[in-house]
Amino acid sequence: xxxxxxxxxxFIQAPEKINxxxxxxxxxxxIQNQKLSGTLIDVVDYSHVKKGPGIVLIGFESDYSIxxxxxxxxxxxxxxxxxxxxxxxxxxxxxxxDTINAAREMANDSVWNGEFSFFTDRLIIxxxxxxxxxxxxxxxxxxxxxxxxxxxxxxxxxxxxxxYVQSDSRQLFSFKVDLQKPLTI
Amino acid sequence: MKxxxxxxxxxxxxxxxxxxxxxIDEFETDIARRKSGQIDEKIFAETRLRRGTYGQRYxxxxxxxxxxxxxxxxxxxxxxxxxxxxxxxxxxxxxxIPFGGMTAEQxxxxxxxxxxxxxxxxxxxxxxxxxxxxxxxxxxxTIMRRLAAVGITTREACGNSVRNxxxxxxxxxxxxxxxxxxxHARVMTRFFLGHHDVQDxxxxxxxxxxxxxxxxxxxxxxHDLGLVARIQEVDGKSLKGFQVYxxxxxxxxxxxxxxxxxxxxxxxxxxxSQAIARVFARLGEKKNRARARLKFLIQKLGxxxxxxxxxxxxxxxxxxxxxxxxxxxxxxxxxxxxxxxxDVGELTDEQKxxxxxxxxxxxxxxxxxxxxxxxxxxxTPAQLRGIADIQRKYMQGTLRLTVTQxxxxxxxxxxxxKDVYNALHELGLTSTGxxxxxxxxxxxxxxxxxxxxxxxxxxxxxxxxxxxSGEFSDDPQTRDLQIKISGCFNSCxxxxxxxxxxxxxxxxxGGHTVPHFQVVLGGVRTDNASEFGMPILAIPxxxxxxxxxxxxxxxKKEKNSNETFQDYIHRTGKAEIKTRLQPYTKVExxxxxxxxxxxxxxxxxxxxxxxxxxxxxxxxxxxxxxxFGTAEREVFEAQLALDASDYNKAGQLAFQSMMxxxxxxxKLSFLDISKKPDQVKKEFxxxxxxxxxxxDPYMGNKFANYFLDAQDHSNYEKDSAHQLIEEAxxxxxxxxxxxxxxxxxxxxxxxxxxx
Numbered sequence: 001x002x003x004x005x006x007x008x009x010x011f012i013q014a015p016e017k018i019n020x021x022x023x024x025x026x027x028x029x030x031i032q033n034q035k036l037s038g039t040l041i042d043v044v045d046y047s048h049v050k051k052g053p054g055i056v057l058i059g060f061e062s063d064y065s066i067x068x069x070x071x072x073x074x075x076x077x078x079x080x081x082x083x084x085x086x087x088x089x090x091x092x093x094x095x096x097x098d099t100i101n102a103a104r105e106m107a108n109d110s111v112w113n114g115e116f117s118f119f120t121d122r123l124i125i126x127x128x129x130x131x132x133x134x135x136x137x138x139x140x141x142x143x144x145x146x147x148x149x150x151x152x153x154x155x156x157x158x159x160x161x162x163x164y165v166q167s168d169s170r171q172l173f174s175f176k177v178d179l180q181k182p183l184t185i
Numbered sequence: 186m187k188x189x190x191x192x193x194x195x196x197x198x199x200x201x202x203x204x205x206x207x208x209i210d211e212f213e214t215d216i217a218r219r220k221s222g223q224i225d226e227k228i229f230a231e232t233r234l235r236r237g238t239y240g241q242r243y244x245x246x247x248x249x250x251x252x253x254x255x256x257x258x259x260x261x262x263x264x265x266x267x268x269x270x271x272x273x274x275x276x277x278x279x280x281x282i283p284f285g286g287m288t289a290e291q292x293x294x295x296x297x298x299x300x301x302x303x304x305x306x307x308x309x310x311x312x313x314x315x316x317x318x319x320x321x322x323x324x325x326x327t328i329m330r331r332l333a334a335v336g337i338t339t340r341e342a343c344g345n346s347v348r349n350x351x352x353x354x355x356x357x358x359x360x361x362x363x364x365x366x367x368x369h370a371r372v373m374t375r376f377f378l379g380h381h382d383v384q385d386x387x388x389x390x391x392x393x394x395x396x397x398x399x400x401x402x403x404x405x406x407x408h409d410l411g412l413v414a415r416i417q418e419v420d421g422k423s424l425k426g427f428q429v430y431x432x433x434x435x436x437x438x439x440x441x442x443x444x445x446x447x448x449x450x451x452x453x454x455x456x457x458s459q460a461i462a463r464v465f466a467r468l469g470e471k472k473n474r475a476r477a478r479l480k481f482l483i484q485k486l487g488x489x490x491x492x493x494x495x496x497x498x499x500x501x502x503x504x505x506x507x508x509x510x511x512x513x514x515x516x517x518x519x520x521x522x523x524x525x526x527x528d529v530g531e532l533t534d535e536q537k538x539x540x541x542x543x544x545x546x547x548x549x550x551x552x553x554x555x556x557x558x559x560x561x562x563x564x565t566p567a568q569l570r571g572i573a574d575i576q577r578k579y580m581q582g583t584l585r586l587t588v589t590q591x592x593x594x595x596x597x598x599x600x601x602x603k604d605v606y607n608a609l610h611e612l613g614l615t616s617t618g619x620x621x622x623x624x625x626x627x628x629x630x631x632x633x634x635x636x637x638x639x640x641x642x643x644x645x646x647x648x649x650x651x652x653x654s655g656e657f658s659d660d661p662q663t664r665d666l667q668i669k670i671s672g673c674f675n676s677c678x679x680x681x682x683x684x685x686x687x688x689x690x691x692x693x694x695g696g697h698t699v700p701h702f703q704v705v706l707g708g709v710r711t712d713n714a715s716e717f718g719m720p721i722l723a724i725p726x727x728x729x730x731x732x733x734x735x736x737x738x739x740x741k742k743e744k745n746s747n748e749t750f751q752d753y754i755h756r757t758g759k760a761e762i763k764t765r766l767q768p769y770t771k772v773e774x775x776x777x778x779x780x781x782x783x784x785x786x787x788x789x790x791x792x793x794x795x796x797x798x799x800x801x802x803x804x805x806x807x808x809x810x811x812x813f814g815t816a817e818r819e820v821f822e823a824q825l826a827l828d829a830s831d832y833n834k835a836g837q838l839a840f841q842s843m844m845x846x847x848x849x850x851x852k853l854s855f856l857d858i859s860k861k862p863d864q865v866k867k868e869f870x871x872x873x874x875x876x877x878x879x880x881d882p883y884m885g886n887k888f889a890n891y892f893l894d895a896q897d898h899s900n901y902e903k904d905s906a907h908q909l910i911e912e913a914x915x916x917x918x919x920x921x922x923x924x925x926x927x928x929x930x931x932x933x934x935x936x937x938x939x940x
Contacts, residue, residue, distance in 0.1 A: 004188045005301075025788045032250045039258050041243060041275065041319075044632060045786045046306055048560040048646045050613030051567065053305040058319055060259060060273060063304060070567035079305075081321075082186065128301055131189040131196060170293060170570055172300065 002088040003143055004080075005128040006095035007172070010103050010183075011075040011119045012066075018074075020047060020055060022111050023066045027057040035105050036098070038062060053077075064102050076103050076118070079128060088143055092125070092150030099123075104185050120182035124165070126172040133173035140164035140175055147175065157181060186323045187301070193327045200334035208340065208379075209333065212236050213326040214818055220272070222264060223821070228814055230267030231806040235346060237279040237339030238325050240267060240800045241318060241633045244274035251789030266322055269798065275319040277633060278302075278328055279342035284352035284370035284394070285313035285586035285593075289576035292584070294335045296569035298328055307569060309562040311626060311679055312391070313351045313586045314342060318633050340378060345386040345805060347377045347462075352394040353402035354585035354593045357518070360548035362396030363414035364425055366403075368516035369454060370394045375511055376455050377462070381856075385466040385808040387477035389801070391434070392458070398428075399712055404588065406441050406714035407433045407682065409479045410461060413713060417448045426450045430713075431461060431491070432483035435676035439717040440480040443488045445495070455508040460498035463856075464491070471805045503857045518582030525551025526600030535615070536606050542617040544602070547595070553602055555594045556619035557609060560649060561627055561642055562590025571612040579605050588679070589620050589667070622666045622737075623652035623659070626679070630672025630689060631784065635797035637672035639689025639700040639726050643785025645670050651730055663737045666750055667710065670702070675801070681717040682708040684750045685733060690723055691793050694772045700726040700784040700791045706736075706762065707754045716751065721763050727781050728769045735766065809924060812849025813917065816842045820913045827906055836901030839909040843892045846920040850879075853931040862897050869893070878927045881919055888919035 012018065027043040030036055039060035046052045054067035054074075063079040078099035085091045107116050127133035133143075140147075144162070151160050159180035167174065194206075201209075212232070219229040246257045263272035280295070287295075295315055299307040302324050303317035310316055320328070329339055341347055350370045357365035373392060377383050383390065392410045395403025405411025411430035416423050426448050433442025449457050461479075468486075470477040483491050532540065544555045557572070564572075572592065576584060581596040597605055609615045618624055625648050628634065630641030648668060651657045669683035673690075680686030686705035691698050701723045708718035724732050744753050754762065772781050784791050819842035826835035844862060847869045851858045858868055873879040874889045881888060891912035901909070924931070 001188065001192070024786065028251060028788050031248075031255075032252060041257060042248065044304060045643070045646070046304075046563060048649065049306065049563050049565060052563070052565050056304050058275070058304060060257075060275075063319075065305075070565065083188065129187055129189050130297060130301065131192050168570070170296075171567075 001132060002086070002091065003127050003129075003133055003146070004083045004088075004091055005132070006080050006092055007126040007128050008078045008095050008099040009069070009075045009124040009126075010099055011073060011122065011124075013117045013119055014115075015074040017115055018112075020066055020074075022109075023055040023106075026106065026109050026111065027055060027064070030057065030105065036064075036102060062098060066106070076106060078102060088146035089149035089153055092147060093153040095125075096123070096151070096154040100183060100185060107185055118183075118185055120185055121179045123177045123179070124174060125177060126174045128172060130172070135167065135169050135171055135173045137164050137166070139173050151177060155179070155181070186321055187327065190324065190327045193330050197330055197334045201330060202333070205333040205338065206330075209326050209329045211815075211818060212329070214822060215814075216322065216326065218818065218821060219266065220264060223817070224814065226265045226267055226270075228806055228810055230270065230800070231344060232811075232814070233266065233322070233325075234344035234800055235341055236325070236329065237281070237342030238320075238322065239277040239279060239343050240270045240635060240797075241275055241277050242631065242635050242637065242795055242797065244271055244276065244635070245269045245797055246271045246274060247795070249789065249792045249794045254794055267800065272322065276322060278317045278320045278325060278339060279310070280315040280317070280332060280337060280339050281342045281349040281374075282313055282315060282337070282586055283350050283374040284356065284367050285354050286367065286371075286583035287586065288335070288583055289573040291335045291337060292569050292573040292576065294331060294337075296566035296573070298331065299569070300566040302328055306563045306565060308629070309559060309564070309586050309590045309592070311588050311590065311628065311677060312349050313354075313588060314349050315586070316629070318629075338378065341383075343389075343800065345388055347380075347383045347390045347392060350374045350377075350392045350394070351403070351588065353396045353400060354587045355402060355554065356394070356396050356585075357582075358547040358549065358552070358554055358595050359396055359400075360546075361400060362548075363416055364396065366394040366396050366412070366414050367518075369412065369427075369451065371516040372455070372511045372514075373458065376507060377458075380459075380462075381852075382459055382462045382466060384811065386462075387469045387471035387805050388474065388479075390462070390465065390479065395713055401710040401714070402588070404679070404682070404710065404714040405430045405433070406712075407435050407439070407679065408442060409434060409465075410458060411442050411713065412454070415448055424450050427454060429457060432480040432488075433714075434478050434480045435679060435681050435717075436478065437674045437676070439676065439681045440484070441714075441717070442480075443483060445488065445492055452509065452512060455512070456499055456502060457495065459502060459505075459508075460495045463498050463502075464494045468494070474805070477805070520549075520581045520596060522549065524581065524596075524598050525549070526598030526602075527551065529553075529599050529602040532603065536603060539606055539615055539617055540602065542621070543619050549596075551599055552595075553597045553599060555597055555602075555605060555609075556587070557592040557594060557614050558616040558619035558624055559591050559614075560616065561625070561645055564592075568612045568614060571608060571614075575605055575608050579608075587620075589624065589626055591619050591624070618652075618659075618664070620667070621664045622668060622684075623649055623657075624667075625649050626667065626669040626683075628671050628677035630670075631787075631795070634672055634677075634799075636675060636799040636801070637689060638691055638793060638796065639672060639702060639791075640784040640786055641670040641672040641678060641687075641689060643787060644687065644702065644726060644729055647785050648730060648733060657730075657734060657737065660737075660741060662741050662744070663750075666737075668733070674703075675799075679710075679714075680705050680708070682710040682714045683718065684708065685736065686718050687729060688720075689726075691791065692723060692725075694782075695774055697775055697782050698791050698793060699772055699782055702726055702729050704732060704766065706759070707751050709751050719759065721759055722766060722770065724766065724769050725772050725781055726784055732766055732769050735769070736762075739765070809849045809853060812845055812852070813921060813924075816845035816849065816917045816920070819845060820910060820917060823906075823910045823913065827903070827910060830903075832901040832903050832906040833899050835906040836909050837897065837899065839906065839913040840895050840897045842913045843895060843916045846917045847873075847892055850920055850923060850931060853928075866893055873923065878930060879919070879923045881922065884919075888916050891916045
C-alpha cells in the first residue's frame with residue numbers, strides 16, 4: 001500500500017523574535033478569507049502545553065500548526081488527513097505544496113513586519129500512520145524511489161538529499177530532506 | 186479516513202477478545218448502514234453515543250468567523266450522523282478509563298491515537314476519561330479496535346447509560362482510606378458494561394467510589410451513585426462494605442446525593458446497584474430530559490420510598506453468578522514491597538520544591554506518589570510515551586488519572602524520586618502546584634463543546650499564566666484553593682464545588698454580545714463534595730482575572746486565623762461580596778475596548794451563534810428500538826454472509842435476528858427473558874401468539890410461525906439459509922407491526938409487581 005497522511009515541517013528562523021500568539025489572529029483570518037484550499041474549521045490554542053502542538057488550524061483535509069514540538073524546534077507543521085492522489089509520490093508532492101503555500105501566507109503576513117522567515121533548505125517529513133509506515137530504515141528503503149519521485153515532482157529538480165531519521169521505534173516514520181536549491185517562500 | 190483502517194483488524198488478530206471484536210464489527214456495520222440510509226439518524230446518534238462517539242462544535246456545518254456565519258463545506262452526498270450533525274464534521278471520542286487506572290502499554294496507545302487521529306493532544310476529563318477531539322466517524326471502529334487490543338473500551342462512555350466509574354486516584358496508597366476501592370470500581374465497571382438493565386435509562390448515570398468519607402477525591406456527593414468505603418463490626422467480624430449515596434448530580438441545578446444505606450456489605454454491592462438501576466430504568470423520567478436524572482426521581486419519591494422500591498427490586502432480581510464471581514476475581518496489582526527506598530537523597534532546590542508540592546508519602550513506607558500537573562488536562566504523545574517509560578522503569582502497578590485532570594504516578598521508591606523528576610523534567614512535566622490554585626480545572630467549553638457559551642479553557646489558561654508569571658502571588662494562604670471553570674451552566678468542570686467557580690454566560694451590552702462568567706463561591710469539595718457554591722454575580726470574561734485577584738487579596742487581609750475560604754465567604758456574606766465586585770461588571774463601549782467583546786484566546790467578536798444541541802444526554806431511544814436495530818443488523822449481516830457463501834453463518838445470523846426481535850417484544854412485559862431459544866419461543870408463543878397480539882390482521886400467524894418453526898443449527902446450505910433470511914426479514918417487519926399496533930398493551934412490567 002502506498003504511503004499516505006504525510007506531515008511536513010518547515011522550520012522558523014530566529015524563533016525567539018516571534019510572538020506566537022499572533023498566529024491565532026492569522027489563522028482566524030485564513031478561515032475568514034479562505035486563504036487556503038480545503039475546508040478550514042477552527043483554531044485551537046495549545047500554547048499552554050510545553051513542547052506541544054502550539055496553535056493549530058484545524059481543517060477537514062489537513063491541519064496546520066505553528067508548533068515548538070517535542071524537539072524544541074519551532075516550525076510550521078502540516079498534517080494531511082485526506083489524500084487527494086493515488087500514489088506515494090503524488091501525495092508527498094501535494095503535502096509539500098500545501099505546506100509551502102501555508103508557509104508563504106504565514107511569512108508574508110504584515111503583522112510580522114518582515115521578521116518572520118523559514119529555513120528554506122530543509123524539511124522534516126513524517127507519515128502519520130503507523131501501520132502504513134513502520135518506523136525503521138526498511139520502510140525508507142522500500143519507498144525511497146517513490147519519495148524521490150514526489151520530491152522531484154514538487155521541486156522540479158533533483159538537487160536534494162532525503163535521509164531516514166532514526167528515532168524511538170514508537171515515533172512516526174520520518175525522513176529529512178536537505179535542499180541544495182532553497183525553496184521559494 | 187485513514188487508508189490503514191481496513192488493515193488494522195487483521196493486524197491486531199487475536200489481541201482483541203471475540204466479544205469486543207464482535208461489538209466493534211457491529212458498530213462498523215451500523216456505520217455502513219447509516220451511510221447507506223438504512224438506519225434512522227436518531228437511532229444512529231444514540232448508537233454512536235453509546236460507543237463514546239460524540240459530536241463537536243460546528244458539526245452542523247456552520248461557524249461564525251467573526252464577521253458572518255460561514256458554511257463549512259463537506260461532502261453533500263454523505264448523510265447526517267445525528268440530528269443536524271454532518272457526517273464528515275469532526276467529532277470527539279471519549280475513552281473510559283475505569284478508576285483512572287492505566288498501564289504503560291495503554292498510555293502508549295493513547296499517545297498513538299492522539300497523534301494519528303486527533304489534533305496531537307490527549308485530554309483528561311473531570312471524570313477520569315481521556316478525550317480525543319477532531320475525530321472522523323469512519324476512523325472510530327479502528328480506534329476502538331486498537332483500544333480493545335490493550336483492554337480499553339469506549340462503550341457507554343456517553344449516552345443514557347452507566348458512564349465511566351470513577352474512584353479516588355489514591356486508592357490503595359492513601360493513608361486516609363478505609364480500604365482500597367480499586368477492585369470494587371473495576372467490578373462495578375465489568376458488571377454494568379453492556380448490561381441490559383442499564384440500557385433503558387432516560388439519562389446518564391454516574392458512579393464513584395471513595396476510600397474515605399472526608400476526602401475530595403471520590404466526590405460521592407455529586408454522583409448518581411456514590412459508594413464510600415466503610416468497615417462495620419458484625420457479630421465480632423470486621424466486614425468491608427459501603428455507605429451508599431444516591432441521587433447526586435451537578436448540571437444546571439446541583440443536588441447533593443442522599444444517604445440510601447448506612448452500610449451494605451461488599452457482597453451486596455452489585456445486587457443493590459443493580460436494583461437501583463432497575464428502579465431508575467423503570468420509573469425515571471424519559472420524556473423531559475431536563476428532569477430525567479436520578480436526582481429528580483428521588484426528589485419526587487423521597488428517599489424512604491425510593492429505598493423501599495430498591496428493596497422490593499432486590500427481592501425479584503434474577504440470579505446472576507457474575508455478582509459473586511466478579512467480586513471474587515477482584516483486582517490487585519502485583520507490588521514488590523522490597524523495592525521500597527530508604528531516602529530521596531540530596532536534592533536540588535527545584536527537586537525539593539517539586540517533592541514538597543507535587544508528591545506525598547504513600548501509606549506503604551518507602552514509596553512516594555507523584556502528581557504530574559497537566560495544564561488544562563492536556564498531554565502530548567511524546568509526553569505520554571515518556572510517562573509510559575517512567576511507568577516501566579520506576580513505577581509499579583497502574584498510574585491513575587485524576588478528576589483534577591492530572592496524572593498520579595504511584596509506587597515510586599524514595600530513592601528513585603530524582604530519576605523520575607529528571608525524566609519528567611525532560612518531558613516538560615515538572616510544573617509544581619498540582620491540585621492548587623494555579624492548576625485551574627476547565628471543561629472543553631467553547632473550544633469544542635456545542636453547549637459552550639464562554640471560553641472556559643481560554644480563561645483557565647489566562648489565570649494560570651498570571652499565577653506562573655507571579656502577577657498573582659503564590660501565597661501559602663491561598664495556594665490550596667481550587668478554581669474550576671465551566672463553559673456553561675452544566676458544570677462539567679464541577680464549578681459548584683470549587684473554592685472559586687465560574688461558568689460561562691453571555692450578556693448584551695450596547696447591542697453587542699459580551700462573554701461573561703457567573704462567579705460561584707462557597708463550594709466545598711472535601712467530605713465528598715459536601716457543599717455547593719451559589720452564583721454571586723456576572724462578570725465580563727476579560728475582567729475575571731481582576732475579580733480573582735480582588736477576592737484572594739481580600740481573603741488574605743480579612744481572614745481570621747485558620748478560617749477556610751468558605752467560612753470567610755459565609756462570614757462576609759454574599760451581599761457584601763457582590764457589592765465589592767460590582768465595579769468589575771462594567772464593560773467599556775465597543776470603540777474604547779473592543780477586546781472586551783472577544784473571548785479569551787479568540788479574536789472573533791463574541792457570539793452565541795455557534796451553540797448547538799448538546800449530545801450529553803443523547804436522545805431517549807426506547808429499548809425496543811435498539812432491539813429492532815440489532816435484529817435488522819443481524820439479518821443484514823446474514824445477507825452478507827450468504828453473499829460470501831458462508832451458509833452456516835448466514836443461517837445462524839438469520840435465526841439470531843428473529844431471536845433479537847422476539848426478545849425485544851417479550852422484554853416489554855418480561856424483562857428477564859432468557860436467551861435460550863426454547864425459552865424464548867415458549868414465552869413468545871404464550872405472551873404474543875396465544876394472546877393474538879402478534880397475529881397479523883391479514884396473514885394471521887404466518888410470520889409468527891417462521892420464528893416458531895425455525896431451528897438453530899449448523900447444517901445450512903445455500904437454499905435453506907436464503908429462505909431463513911427471507912423469513913427473518915418478514916418476521917422482523919411483523920414484529921415492528923405488532924409493536925405499532927399493540928405497544929401499549931405490551932408495555933406492562935411485571936418483574937417486581939410495582940407499576
